[in-house]
Amino acid sequence: MRIATRRILERAEHKVVEASTGEDGVEMYRTSPADLIITDILMPGQGGVETVAQLREENPGLRIIAMSAHALDELLEAAKFGGTRTIVKPFAVDTLTKMVDEVLRGDEPEEEEELDGLDELVIDDDIEWAMDDEESNS
Template sequence: MHVLLIDDEQMVRKIVRKMLERSGHQVTEAENGKLGLEQLKTGGFDLVITDIIMPEMEGVETLVTVREQYPDVKVIAMSGGGRTGNIDFLGAAEKLGASAILHKPFTLGSLTTAIETTFGAQKAS
């Protein structure tokens, strides 16, 4: 599966990328929603995993745009809650069409479960 990973924190991208690659996924990275949407134009993505709190274009705006322009691409939203520690951002992401949500920090098991929930156990690996 080809995954577009969007997060403004390089270390988060590095860790999540390693998790995804260990599970056999191809990963393309973007550091914000605006760059992520540019990557999506190239096609071939099955899944977007996006942070919610980012500069340039917030994850919620990215999520809404992906749902509108790329309805076949699934989206998993992730967040550590931002500066306030408020994790209600993920609830909003679910209401706006995220297939699953992840609270940072998360484990490989949680990531795998979110992907399986999104696609079903058969396609997740």
């Protein structure tokens, strides 16, 4: 999914730097700060909730999108610890790119989109071209 997300964002003309673990992501941010962090909740080593909390503690204004396919309770936790937005996988390509652009602009989600402490919970199942590319290169 990390590869598909990178491809989606690069096609939308965003510069993307990847880390495979939360620890690596925090270290990369410390040495080369980014405008936006996108983290999965479930990953090797330090999980996404801990990563969000650590990054938020070090930089309260940092914009963070947390994503997960299975850890909905943890997405709620990530929102409590400072995730700017959350998204449930799988998601539509347009959903992700729109969310990234909104977060980078500082746009707030519509009030009716809020759900149990989440700024936005997005559920969608259209990620076909990015996943097709990923599978064909495996």
